[in-house]
Amino acid sequence: MAKITIVGAGNVGATTTRVCAEKQLGEIVLIDIIEGVPQGKALDLMESAPLQYYDINIKGTNDYKDTEGSDVVVLTAGLARKPGMSREDLRDKNADIIKMVTENVIAGSPNCIMIVVSNPVDTMTFVAKKYSNLPKERIMGMAGLLDSTRFRHFISAELDVSHEDVDAMVLGLHGDDMVPLPRYATVSGISITELISADKIDAMVERTKKGGGEIVALLKTGSAYYAPGASVGVMVESIVRDSKRVVSCPAWLEGEYGLKDIFMGVPCVLGKNGIERILELKLTDEEQAHMNKSAEGVKKSIAELKV
Numbered sequence: 001m002a003k004i005t006i007v008g009a010g011n012v013g014a015t016t017t018r019v020c021a022e023k024q025l026g027e028i029v030l031i032d033i034i035e036g037v038p039q040g041k042a043l044d045l046m047e048s049a050p051l052q053y054y055d056i057n058i059k060g061t062n063d064y065k066d067t068e069g070s071d072v073v074v075l076t077a078g079l080a081r082k083p084g085m086s087r088e089d090l091r092d093k094n095a096d097i098i099k100m101v102t103e104n105v106i107a108g109s110p111n112c113i114m115i116v117v118s119n120p121v122d123t124m125t126f127v128a129k130k131y132s133n134l135p136k137e138r139i140m141g142m143a144g145l146l147d148s149t150r151f152r153h154f155i156s157a158e159l160d161v162s163h164e165d166v167d168a169m170v171l172g173l174h175g176d177d178m179v180p181l182p183r184y185a186t187v188s189g190i191s192i193t194e195l196i197s198a199d200k201i202d203a204m205v206e207r208t209k210k211g212g213g214e215i216v217a218l219l220k221t222g223s224a225y226y227a228p229g230a231s232v233g234v235m236v237e238s239i240v241r242d243s244k245r246v247v248s249c250p251a252w253l254e255g256e257y258g259l260k261d262i263f264m265g266v267p268c269v270l271g272k273n274g275i276e277r278i279l280e281l282k283l284t285d286e287e288q289a290h291m292n293k294s295a296e297g298v299k300k301s302i303a304e305l306k307v
């Protein structure tokens with residue numbers, strides 16, 4: 001059975017734990033810097049096991065010894081946005097936290113596959129790669145799948161059709177300059193450009209780009225966690241079960257899409273070896289220009305890093 005460590009027992013970490021438990025993906029270790037919180041949430045989740053029907057163990061801890069030998073590590077530690085903040089406003093504080101937790105967790109799990117969630121995620125994945133020294137296949141961010149999922153929900157609501165039949169792909173950085181690709185968004189194989197007017201598609205694209213901010217403005221005390229937790233769960237599942245799902249996620253680029261030396265959202269095949277392939281789509285000039293703009297944002301963020 002796989003061993004999964006989730007670093008950060010806040011909203012995203014606890015929700016991810018629950019999703020992974022319900023999918024019975026493996027033994028889960030939930031670790032946080034605050035004493036009592038991971039233990040309390042782990043116990044609460046174990047006490048719901050008889051009702052939710054999962055038969056795996058969840059251990060809450062503050063001790064990295066308990067994380068040793070993990071197959072998959074998810075980093076959710078750090079600050080979340082409050083209203084009026086951009087993801088970039090979290091950069092310096094979260095970079096210090098990601099450096100610290102990466103060094104702690106990698107010592108006991110040198111061969112893990114790591115999924116970084118903390119924001120700004122494209123930059124934090126860069127920090128985690130630097131301090132884990134993991135090969136590019138074994139480290140990725142979580143973002144594009146979430147952004148695509150938000151886009152899918154808006155399409156489904158607009159057309160009043162099942163979520164199950166709606167697919168979409170969002171590439172680029174996880175921020176206002178992300179790159180939703182409407183011509184690749186489909187309903188049972190039919191492009192949404194055949195079903196929805198250009199104005200309405202533009203409005204949905206804009207809402208997708210600001211999707212995280214819309215929730216922050218409503219919650220006022222933090223950021224989204226149900227859809228983020230569900231997205232991480234799908235990625236962990238694809239790795240643990242070797243199911244080769246195709247999801248957009250920040251991957252280390254070495255020339256794909258004409259970009260290199262950054263993590264940014266591209267379509268990836270996820271399996272037991274981590275990122276097993278990056279799929280390269282033929283983009284229009286306009287889409288490529290948008291990808292390049294996205295990449296400039298990531299490069300600027302990395303250049304300003306202090307760790």
Ligand code: NAD
Pocket residue numbers: 007008009010011012013031032033034037076077078079080081090094097100101116117118119121142143146174222223224225228
């Ligand atoms: P939260 O405040 O609920 O939880 C963060 C947790 O991290 C807290 O429990 C805190 O104690 C813990 N933590 C802080 N420093 C730590 C350390 N050094 N070691 C271990 N744990 C530490 O926040 P959240 O809502 O769970 O969000 C977590 C992060 O995920 C934020 O940075 C947020 O912006 C990001 N996020 C990313 C996406 C995405 O799409 N990539 C989506 C949602 C949230």
